[in-house]
Amino acid sequence: MHWGMVIDLKLCIGCNTCVAVCKLRNGTPKGVFWNRVLEEEVGTFPTARRIFWPVRCMHCEEPACVEACPTGASYQRPDNLVVVEGEKCVGCRACILACPYDVRALWDGDGGYFKDHLTPFEEQAYVRHLAGAVQKCDFCSSRIDEGLKPSCAEACLTKAIIFGDLDDPQSEVSLALAEPRVRRRLREELGTRPSIYYLT
Amino acid sequence: MSNATVPRNQFIMGAKFQRDWIEGRGLWLLAAIYLGGVGGGLFITAVLVDWHLGLLVGVGIAAILKGGAHLLFLTHPWKFWRIFTRPQTSWISRGIYFVTLFIIFGLAYYFWGGATLKVISVFFAFCLVIYTGFVLMASKPIAFWNNPLLPILFVSVSLGSGISLAETINIISPQAIANPELLTGAGLWAVSITALLLFVYLVGNFYSSVTAKESLLHLMKGQLAPFFYVGVVLLGMILPLAIFSAAHSGIVPPSALAIAGIAELGGAFILRYLILKVGISAPVA
Numbered sequence A: 001m002h003w004g005m006v007i008d009l010k011l012c013i014g015c016n017t018c019v020a021v022c023k024l025r026n027g028t029p030k031g032v033f034w035n036r037v038l039e040e041e042v043g044t045f046p047t048a049r050r051i052f053w054p055v056r057c058m059h060c061e062e063p064a065c066v067e068a069c070p071t072g073a074s075y076q077r078p079d080n081l082v083v084v085e086g087e088k089c090v091g092c093r094a095c096i097l098a099c100p101y102d103v104r105a106l107w108d109g110d111g112g113y114f115k116d117h118l119t120p121f122e123e124q125a126y127v128r129h130l131a132g133a134v135q136k137c138d139f140c141s142s143r144i145d146e147g148l149k150p151s152c153a154e155a156c157l158t159k160a161i162i163f164g165d166l167d168d169p170q171s172e173v174s175l176a177l178a179e180p181r182v183r184r185r186l187r188e189e190l191g192t193r194p195s196i197y198y199l200t
Numbered sequence B: 001m002s003n004a005t006v007p008r009n010q011f012i013m014g015a016k017f018q019r020d021w022i023e024g025r026g027l028w029l030l031a032a033i034y035l036g037g038v039g040g041g042l043f044i045t046a047v048l049v050d051w052h053l054g055l056l057v058g059v060g061i062a063a064i065l066k067g068g069a070h071l072l073f074l075t076h077p078w079k080f081w082r083i084f085t086r087p088q089t090s091w092i093s094r095g096i097y098f099v100t101l102f103i104i105f106g107l108a109y110y111f112w113g114g115a116t117l118k119v120i121s122v123f124f125a126f127c128l129v130i131y132t133g134f135v136l137m138a139s140k141p142i143a144f145w146n147n148p149l150l151p152i153l154f155v156s157v158s159l160g161s162g163i164s165l166a167e168t169i170n171i172i173s174p175q176a177i178a179n180p181e182l183l184t185g186a187g188l189w190a191v192s193i194t195a196l197l198l199f200v201y202l203v204g205n206f207y208s209s210v211t212a213k214e215s216l217l218h219l220m221k222g223q224l225a226p227f228f229y230v231g232v233v234l235l236g237m238i239l240p241l242a243i244f245s246a247a248h249s250g251i252v253p254p255s256a257l258a259i260a261g262i263a264e265l266g267g268a269f270i271l272r273y274l275i276l277k278v279g280i281s282a283p284v285a
Helices: A016-028 A064-068 A096-100 A122-128 A143-147 A151-155 A172-178 B026-048 B054-073 B076-084 B091-114 B113-139 B149-172 B181-208 B210-221 B227-249 B256-277
Strands: A003-007 A033-041 A049-056 A075-078 A082-084 A161-165 A196-199
Touching: A003 A172, A016 A033, A016 A151, A033 A143, A064 A075, A064 A096, A151 A161, A151 B113, A161 A172, A161 B076, A172 A196, A172 B113, B026 B054, B026 B091, B026 B113, B026 B149, B026 B181, B054 B076, B054 B091, B054 B113, B076 B091, B091 B113, B149 B181, B149 B256, B181 B210, B181 B227, B210 B227, B227 B256
Parallel strands: A003 A196
Antiparallel strands: A003 A161, A033 A049, A075 A082
């Protein structure tokens, strides 16, 4: 079992639904985003255009964050998911600097999105997050364990995000990768072997 | 560097300055890295010039000041013992072993002496001053740090700082060191080698990658350039070199060595600050 994703950049319209639904389902604290859609401008006028790169934890096969973590708080599950056990995190941030994808964050525990109080949603959601510990996307591991897709893959309006088992040749992701398209993984030169492929 | 390559908006593709290890609590990490270098460097210097009290001061700086700074840096300091659990992969974890073993064997050598303890304690002092370079070097996305010369540069700077602190203490408290004449020559060598290593390190970064070059340009041409030229080059290298050379030739009074020592210690701190400050991660795509 090797969970992975294929993201079709030709289908991504940069609507940020995946970002919003992740915020909603995981209740990530103020300023913390487990996934982002990065905008890149390419070309020059009059042929300039934007490319949208949905970026989240790549759940690398050789995760630099796990190697850098001095406490074992970041570890890799047998199904290749890279997860953080907040209780073991000392907040040294070595994993944040070791990660080439800028997808980890440390929440300092400071309030919510509204100045002087937490909303009822924030009050419920923030108790799931440990202040002073690093956090990141876990591919909605609790949903995966229930046989569901990660929230972002489920909510994607254009079906640009495909999730599944990379080890299963009949899975949706494996079939997408078998298509005659140019595929790439981000910052492969660092040897991290990400589990998210981009079709360009 | 234009704003387009280092965007403020985290949703725009681009390179990014690291801030985790230099702003807010990160300043405590800077202090810890610096104090570890000074403590280890002073210990090695004390062994070199046969200065018994210097051994204890070196261990004290590493144990109390460096250790304290590390604890202040962590968001969950009471869990620090967990750092002992991952030496197989993590340089931070290896570092806590080096610090601990340095303290144990350093104190053992201070109290009991002996050739074996001397070799072991100097070995761990060396590990103490070099490991922080490996911690930074392990951050592959930051090309300016991911350079094999960085740990060697840190060793050289640390030895220079140890010698400088010993020089300064010797001037403030004469008769403290049995062989103070060794210090001036050693200081001259340490600062010269540091200057050479820094030059090679910077030239290497110019040619290694786009982001390493961006870091370099920020260091030498950006807003931080005055700190580099005045703090590192002038204060940390040219001034100590001039005074050490003059003192070696007997031109200036020995008391000037204290000025050289303090200048070098300041320059070494600014150098580490700048190295942390200009760390830039390459864009993710």
